[in-house]
Amino acid sequence: MSEKKPKSLQDLLDATPDLVSYFYNDTHSPHAMATPGAAPLPPEFTNWRDEQRAWRESVLLFDQSYHMPETFLRGPDAQKLLSDLGINSFENFTPLRAKQYFCCNHRGYVIGECVLQLLDDGTYELISGTYVQNWVEYNARAGGYDVTLERDPPFAENPRGRRMYHLQLEGPFARDVFAEAIEGEMPDIPFFRMAKVKIAGSDVYVLRHGMAGHLGVELSGPFAELDRVRMRLLEVGAKYGIRRSGTKAQYSALGESGWFGYPVPAVYTDPELADYRKWLPADSWEGRTQLGGSLVLPSIEQYYVTPWDLGADKLLKFDHDFIGREALQEMAKRTDHRKKVTLVWNEEDVARVYASLMGPDLPFKYMELPKSSYSFHQHDEVRNERGDIVGFSKFVGYTVNEAKFLSIAIVAPEAAAPGTQVILTWGEPNGGSRKPMVERHRQTTIRATVAPNPYAKAAQQQKNAALMKAAAV
Template sequence: MPSSESLAAALARAGSPVELLRNLAFPPSTFPVQPEFTNWRTEQRSWLESCALLDQSHHMHDLFVTGPDALRLFSDLAVNSFAGFGPGKAKQFVAVAPDGHLIGDAILFHLDEGSFDLVGHPMVLDWVTFHLERGSYDATAERDPNSALRASGPPTLYRYELQGPTALALLEQVTGAPVPDARFFSMAEFTIAGRRARALRHGMAGQPGFELFGPWADGEAVLAALLEAGADHGLVRVGAKAYSTANLGSGWVPAPMAALFGDDPLMAEYREWLPLSKVGSIGGSLDSSDVRDWYLTPYDVGYGKTVKFDHDFVGRAALEQLAQTPPPRTKVTLVWDADDVTAAIGSLYRPGPGAKYIEMPKARYATHHEDLVLKDGERVGVSLDCGYLANERQMVSLATVDTALAEPGTEVTVVWGEQPVSAKPAVEDHQQVRIRAVVAPCPYDARDTYRAR
């Protein structure tokens, strides 16, 4: 198919959004960095036991937006409040379609007056670019794709994330100064190896940490200084395999299905604008002829507190309606039954077809992964992202389930595998299996203490 084909043209050719997306050959998002520096089990443990260094320079996409109307552009599209959002701050930017269903989320950095960097998966960056091009905004945008898609040259910025119990001591050693008391998702500045580095106060698994970033030309010197100081603090470099599982403990759903197929004229215009190459595949045991069954709202995935009605934004009216009643679903962690997982993996060693291959440590096999969650044979939710946590020695997934079943300890069942089998290259002939699971808190790594430390 031509790379320039629009989503609208591809939809007309396929006849059904579900048929189009289920059979797309597009894989899950991958991290174009070294898979392992030691082994992913040791690397997973580092952000709980010592200090993890995660190189974010290559796998995320940046959209740099500058101009007098840049803030208005973001405010028009985000469910977030922008009251008091000045330079030196960041926020999780959440966007929805006119019907209130998720387009996606990203991290918005307010760098300087009239200067922003939106960092994340392409879904939200495309949505913002579309509105900038069609609207009357005095602003310009520059896109820096990730290193797997960039035509040439290095990234604009380096990004190094330091997380774990010894992260702050390491930073004090490498900077020669006390770490500033920055609030969660506020920014600070450090001097490392003579270079000015900006830093976002972050957290992983309830542990303190910072995301450092600056011009690419400074990255090598900053990294060398971090590695040298890290030798005294148990620093572990984390590769793509372990890093891809970090969201499972922190409770972030990395690639929710974007609600692209609504009847609103705005969405029809967007489908004409959006290339099919920017659209992700769907995978998992969820099977329906209605693409809306894959859609999620901000309330489904725990973003309800982010929604603020102090400004006008795309989708506001729909979310105001949803906000009038308690959320029907709640985001949870599902801990998969060890015996059932072992049996599924073991089926690969017996005459087949057996269960769908469960890759370690991240088991998703499409851009947007949604598996059925059942209770007494009835659908009660969807499992969204799944993988293995060496710290817990457990297979877990993030899920959104009926709120009445969100109490920790509730027993449910996850359906693993596709029927009918799709045409995606990552899907082999297999049989669906049912895997018992128990509801647990979300976020899981730190339970109720996440963000508190």
């Protein structure tokens, strides 16, 4: 007689004595980032090197219409619900505005984040961030809020019913392509603000946004009009050398932009979230969380992060009541918050990893190009030169624009100054885990230099402008 399968996340936790080991060895990533090809986009339209160069030298068209989940929220209590859950202020949040939206648990640790847009018809659109979208849906239903809520899963789970497309233009000529593609005058759109334009006869929402270091635009509209709008952008962009981004280039942009996507959701241990865990299915993203890398911690809560770890403390406002407020007020008194940084990997050490493929011994962990992360939640230990663990590295990949391997890391304040030398452990202990994408390998160390986050100068300037704008919203 087969064992009864767990129905809820809480059932799964009750049946799993070692949650870290389970997530480290026995789950498959729920996100297309870890398995390119889950969406109907090729890994490369031309080659990922030229596609990366396009966001620095010409213009690149990202198609984000397939992998991002969305939630659409309407009703009298919609903003109250979001305010009750989010660390962000909603003062002056009017239609055609957007913000990076963060939710924390009662202890002040991050559950998730997403981009939140307020459309001109009063609809709140939550883009990407399944963890936070699950949290919003649960509270909408359990809290008695007067709202209507519609979920739009990624294409792999919902190939016939996607509601909105999302395209993004990045690069020094992104503005030129956009200006020529639209009908009428070029609108003046402040950073992280929205407007409506027409492209090829279609109404299009425009978010002044950027992911790869330039002040690009994100375009969205009804999914049925995707082909028409995309063809117009490619037609106009031809003279500017436009390229389309495959999944390899798209997911490798994190190294330059510095975005720390999808932290481990802080939902597994908070006693006040017991009912939430009973509501979440066992096969939810939270139940399929995947860990990997050299940093194996004793308990799942040691992987949790705070808004300060992610550089999101500038978005934290205590002008409203929300879940986690009291804990975050206490955290705000501390002076030892970890910092998000970029690590620039030592070229000789990287070359040594590749050279091991040619030797007689078991090679070091392979470094895939251009994205070298091999689990959804990558955590590689980072030590100082004395050998003390000072943090962890998450995303890692190669950028042809910088000709370097870069990773996004969270480190202790004493290790966060640019120029600090650290040592990263590459590969998993004991020859690797049971994850199918992890081959048998040896661990090794990689020297790295701490650098600003984001790394690219253009991205740094963009981030500073975005934070100044966001703080004012």
